[in-house]
Amino acid sequence: MNVSIIAGGAGFVGCNLLPLLAKEDRHLMVLDNLCRGREEYLDAARDAAPGRVHFVHVDLSDHAATLQAFESALKLGAIDEVWHLAANSDIPAGVMDANVDLRDTFMTTFSLLEAMKLYKVPALHFASSSAIYGDLGGVPLHEAIGPLLPISNYGAMKLASEALISAAAESYLERANLFRFPNVVGAPATHGVILDFINKLQTDPGRLDVLGDGTQQKAYLHVSDLVDAMMHIRAATHLPKIFPVNIGPVDDGVTVRFIAQSVIARVSPQAGIHFGTGNKGWVGDVPKFQYSVERLREAGWAPSRNSADAVRHAIDQIATQEGFAAGVTNG
Amino acid sequence: MNVSIIAGGAGFVGCNLLPLLAKEDRHLMVLDNLCRGREEYLDAARDAAPGRVHFVHVDLSDHAATLQAFESALKLGAIDEVWHLAANSDIPAGVMDANVDLRDTFMTTFSLLEAMKLYKVPALHFASSSAIYGDLGGVPLHEAIGPLLPISNYGAMKLASEALISAAAESYLERANLFRFPNVVGAPATHGVILDFINKLQTDPGRLDVLGDGTQQKAYLHVSDLVDAMMHIRAATHLPKIFPVNIGPVDDGVTVRFIAQSVIARVSPQAGIHFGTGNKGWVGDVPKFQYSVERLREAGWAPSRNSADAVRHAIDQIATQEGFAAGVTNG
Numbered sequence: 001m002n003v004s005i006i007a008g009g010a011g012f013v014g015c016n017l018l019p020l021l022a023k024e025d026r027h028l029m030v031l032d033n034l035c036r037g038r039e040e041y042l043d044a045a046r047d048a049a050p051g052r053v054h055f056v057h058v059d060l061s062d063h064a065a066t067l068q069a070f071e072s073a074l075k076l077g078a079i080d081e082v083w084h085l086a087a088n089s090d091i092p093a094g095v096m097d098a099n100v101d102l103r104d105t106f107m108t109t110f111s112l113l114e115a116m117k118l119y120k121v122p123a124l125h126f127a128s129s130s131a132i133y134g135d136l137g138g139v140p141l142h143e144a145i146g147p148l149l150p151i152s153n154y155g156a157m158k159l160a161s162e163a164l165i166s167a168a169a170e171s172y173l174e175r176a177n178l179f180r181f182p183n184v185v186g187a188p189a190t191h192g193v194i195l196d197f198i199n200k201l202q203t204d205p206g207r208l209d210v211l212g213d214g215t216q217q218k219a220y221l222h223v224s225d226l227v228d229a230m231m232h233i234r235a236a237t238h239l240p241k242i243f244p245v246n247i248g249p250v251d252d253g254v255t256v257r258f259i260a261q262s263v264i265a266r267v268s269p270q271a272g273i274h275f276g277t278g279n280k281g282w283v284g285d286v287p288k289f290q291y292s293v294e295r296l297r298e299a300g301w302a303p304s305r306n307s308a309d310a311v312r313h314a315i316d317q318i319a320t321q322e323g324f325a326a327g328v329t330n331g
Numbered sequence: 332m333n334v335s336i337i338a339g340g341a342g343f344v345g346c347n348l349l350p351l352l353a354k355e356d357r358h359l360m361v362l363d364n365l366c367r368g369r370e371e372y373l374d375a376a377r378d379a380a381p382g383r384v385h386f387v388h389v390d391l392s393d394h395a396a397t398l399q400a401f402e403s404a405l406k407l408g409a410i411d412e413v414w415h416l417a418a419n420s421d422i423p424a425g426v427m428d429a430n431v432d433l434r435d436t437f438m439t440t441f442s443l444l445e446a447m448k449l450y451k452v453p454a455l456h457f458a459s460s461s462a463i464y465g466d467l468g469g470v471p472l473h474e475a476i477g478p479l480l481p482i483s484n485y486g487a488m489k490l491a492s493e494a495l496i497s498a499a500a501e502s503y504l505e506r507a508n509l510f511r512f513p514n515v516v517g518a519p520a521t522h523g524v525i526l527d528f529i530n531k532l533q534t535d536p537g538r539l540d541v542l543g544d545g546t547q548q549k550a551y552l553h554v555s556d557l558v559d560a561m562m563h564i565r566a567a568t569h570l571p572k573i574f575p576v577n578i579g580p581v582d583d584g585v586t587v588r589f590i591a592q593s594v595i596a597r598v599s600p601q602a603g604i605h606f607g608t609g610n611k612g613w614v615g616d617v618p619k620f621q622y623s624v625e626r627l628r629e630a631g632w633a634p635s636r637n638s639a640d641a642v643r644h645a646i647d648q649i650a651t652q653e654g655f656a657a658g659v660t661n662g
Contacts, residue, residue, distance in 0.1 A: 095498070095502055098441065098444070098445065098448075098495070098498075102441060106491070110429065110433060113429065114429060117429075132494075134497060134501075143477060143478050144476065144477045144478060145475065145477050146474060146475045146476050146477040146479065147474050147475060147575045148477065148479055148493075148494070148497075149493075149494075149497040149500075149573055149575070150494050150497050150498055151497065151498055151501035151502075152498055152501070153495070153498045155494070155498065156491075156494035156495045156497060156498040157491075157494070157495075159490065159491070159494040160437070160487075160488075160490070160491030160494050160495070162479075162480075163463075163479070163480075163481050163486070163487035163488070163490040163491050163494075164429070164484070164487045164488075164491070166465060166479075166480040166481050166482065166487060167426070167429075167481055167482055167483055167484045167486065167487040169480075170465075170482035170483070171426055171482075242480055244478045244480070
């Protein structure tokens with residue numbers, strides 16, 4: 001039986017992906033440092049695939065430890081793919097200290113590629129990011145645009161990872177998908193604007209302070225659509241060996257104001273919203289962008305939810321996760 | 332008096348740049364690991380600027396050592412710019428072992444940026460590369476093209492460095508030029524196709540074996556034009572804060588066959604040329620590309636030599652360097 005390695009698989013995206021992979025007759029080896037992830041997030045996949053979901057607690061920026069984890073996986077069968085979902089997900093922390101993204105976002109890629117080269121693992125599916133594009137000033141972001149000038153160390157180390165994977169694809173990988181994630185929402189939330197807003201309202205149900213003037217607009221994809229898109233691209237056989245592709249909804253997104261109002265409607269309808277000034281939340285944040293998903297559509301995939309629906313569904317899930325009674329959403 | 336730090340300044344490009352910087356009333360602090368560079372390459376600049384050219388032997392991938400070297404420079408005056416010319420220049424070695432470009436091409440950038448952040452150095456001039464573009468199949472390579480899919484670890488780590496510098500420009504740098512170098516020729520040559528050919532003919536004056544079929548075509552810039560272009564961009568005041576720019580000649584380049592024939596004409600007219608097959612020399616080599624230099628021309632700069640003249644002039648210089656009598660060139 002073949003083995004999939006899922007690096008960072010105990011995190012938000014990983015635990016939504018695992019149940020889909022578990023439907024196949026294969027072993028799933030999750031490698032995670034449990035910095036944001038939790039081992040209990042694997043429970044659903046473990047229930048669905050008894051004896052086929054495995055876990056190693058490992059820091060993937062540590063090359064020797066990564067090789068050891070691959071050795072464990074090899075005892076189960078041939079490793080035919082790696083999903084690389086591991087990264088620092090706290091963008092401001094990475095702007096403050098470049099070592100964070102160097103270690104968690106980039107050196108994880110480096111170590112995984114070295115292991116894949118050594119053990120001849122043919123396919124890599126990489127969680128890249130719209131952050132690689134930087135702030136191109138409102139022009140639609142498609143895969144053939146440049147220059148790529150990321151404005152956060154997170155975006156920089158995602159682009160750096162893409163670059164390294166690209167060189168590896170020329171030299172020894174048989175296939176590499178570079179999935180450029182949009183803003184993704186859903187449960188289990190470990191961070192992000194929706195969870196922040198809900199937590200603020202738990203502290204003060206009467207008032208929600210919002211960073212920036214609320215006009216910042218972004219496209220959001222629900223994580224269920226994200227993992228579906230990745231599985232679709234993985235199954236496609238006619239695509240180039242190295243395939244950078246934007247994943248996102250087809251709409252232009254929703255504003256921070258919309259998210260704030262939707263959160264309030266779900267968890268604390270009596271709260272007032274207090275906006276700041278400017279349309280950048282923090283250094284490294286890109287105010288408004290249009291994300292071109294033409295390439296993904298040409299590859300035959302379309303999302304089931306637009307940004308507004310994705311956000312409302314995620315708000316309902318996260319509110320439930322945080323202890324608010326289910327079923328009172330208006331979304 | 333202000334101080335320029337020139338990382339990798341004892342190498343091929345550095346020692347051609349130093350005499351231009353030495354004309355200004357400033358200290359030059361050269362940091363180099365002397366892997367390819369040599370301290371005697373600084374002699375010309377030292378003669379031109381007695382007491383103002385300094386040298387520290389340092390591995391710039393070592394963060395603590397880099398900080399220490401900056402401390403030395405600060406004793407001379409305020410550091411107002413860093414030129415980052417340090418990199419692994421053996422592309423095939425980096426394809427074999429990814430650690431080479433990780434350390435010498437990328438971690439040098441990381442350490443320098445950390446030092447610049449700490450000591451508030453405002454401007455960075457970075458030696459990037461056409462290798463960041465990868466193999467886009469013959470379309471003209473301009474700065475706004477994508478996707479950027481480098482095919483060597485060298486190209487990958489240059490792109491990774493650009494990405495990190497871009498994030499730094501958003502956060503703390505005042506100015507960053509990303510000089511995307513073409514193939515550069517001239518003296519003192521430490522590696523490259525011309526030196527290889529001359530060395531082969533020194534071993535066997537009757538025969539020159541060429542990797543590939545000789546049809547591989549590239550644009551070449553003479554190093555004297557390269558450093559002139561960089562000084563031109565550095566002096567321009569109207570350019571964006573972060574400025575990726577291709578540097579190169581305006582022609583489509585010359586073939587390996589042309590170079591082989593020109594070398595033979597200069598050093599061993601009786602030799603026969605034996606070509607291999609295919610138009611790629613090695614993994615990571617891009618067969619033919621057109622390099623758009625429109626952006627550089629709009630910034631007001633044009634080269635003094637085309638590719639053919641640059642190659643012939645470099646052959647003459649390198650032949651002289653390698654001990655062939657000067658003045659018999661037909662170039």
